[in-house]
Amino acid sequence: MNGKMKALVKHHRGFGARLQEVDIPQIKEDEVLIKVKATSICGTDVHIYTWDEWSQSRVHPPYVFGHEFSGEVVETGARVKEIKPGDLVSAETHIVCGTCQQCLTGQSHICKNTQIIGVDTQGCFAEYVALPAENIWKNPKDMPFDVASVQEPMGNAVHTVLAGDVAGKTVAVIGCGPIGIMAAGVAKAAGAARVIALDLNDYRLGLAAKMGADHLINSSKEDPLEVVDKLTGGNGVDVVCEMSGHPIAMNQGFKMVTNGGRVSILSLPVKPVEIDITNDVVFKGITVQGITGRLMFKTWQQVSNLLASGRVDVKPMITHHFPLEDFEKGFDLMIKGECGKVVLHP
Template structure:
């Protein structure tokens, strides 16, 4: 398909982005062109937009960014067999090599050569996006476009929560950005006896409560360790899902987990974090897990089924919709923390 399209372009190595007319991507034999119906803003996109130290070291403008979306297949390459024109799809955003030791043992989510759509390649803040057919996930026809667009970040929440058993256990979610809020809903759906959400933002703590948190703690107003102790009869929580990336909050997570518990870390601290390994890890006998991406494609199956069954309802989380042209409004809300998930419509 030839022609031009609207796209949000990270145009320079600095703050902000621009709406531009760019060429519609051309596809090869194994790729698919998708007409984007909804694309949501991720915390990673905010890092790129604000141009922090991580984005400065990772991305290379100018390029189209954004990686969470849903849309309809508009064109398929000559060797594509898994999807057809008109199919309703979303996409796994990790482009993996299928050749490294990790891929060859089925651990595609930790491929050593991973590239990420919208970070290392052109993304989906546009009218069209081109992707390898193998990365596409077919959505149920009845799923709303906005819900379908946030399955990728929900996959992060599902992978983090379900990296171990949570049924009948107490779970603390530290950091109530959109993924943390979804993690609260996933933990409740998975049978957690308590889901305790911690953050500094009352707006997002209220969203976490709507999504299934049984208790919320504003760490600015009360001591989180004291409150966790009260809620767990002095035992600490069985599972900590660390979503904040803040060194102080992460340190508290290791102190609040019970002996023999689990700490699963999805967050990306921007500087080294000091942890009392002797007392908070070794003597406690806890399990510490780094979580990256989604298991391909086990996590996608779990996400799709949780949404289809209604066990997790993400409706409260999707708080704002804007046309693509108003992307700056969406980014401002994300920066201010006055939103849940912001969805743009090209």
């Protein structure tokens, strides 16, 4: 397909982005072209938009960013067999090499040569996006486009929560951005006996409650360690899902987890974090996990099944819709924390 399209471009090495007209991407033999119907703003996109230290060292403007989306396939490459025009799809956003040690041993989610859509390659904040066919995930025809667009971040929540057993356990979700909010819902669906959500933002704590959190802790108003101690009878929580990336919150997570418990970390601190390894890790005998992306494609299957079953309903977490032209409104809400997930429509 030839022609021009509107796209949100990270146009310079500084704050903000710009809506521009760019060429519709041309697909290779193993790629598909997708008409984007809905694309949601991720915390990573906010890092890029605000031009923080991480983005300054990682991305190279000008380029189209964004990586969470759903849409309809409109064109396929000559070597593509399983995907057809008209298919409704989303995409695994990690493009992997398939040849490194990790890929060859079934661990492609930690491929040493991973490229992330909208970070290392052209993204989906646009009318069209071109992607490798092997990254495509087919969606049910009755799945709303906005729900379909948040499957990728929901996969982060599912991978973090289900990296170990949570059934009958107490789970603390630290950081109630959209992924943390979904993690609360996933933990309840997976049989957690109690889900404790922690954040500094009452609005987002309220969304976590709608998703299934049993106890809410605003860490700016009360001591989270004291509250958790009371809630657990002095035992601490069994599982910590760390989504905040804040050094103080991360330390609190390690201190509130019980001996033999698990701390799974999805957050991306912008600077090194100092942890008391001796007392909070070694002597406690805890398991610490770094969580990146989704298991390809095990997590996608789990996400799809949880949504189809109704065990997890992400609609309370999707709070705002804007046309792509109003992207500044969406990013402003994300920066201020006055939203759940913001969906843009090209």
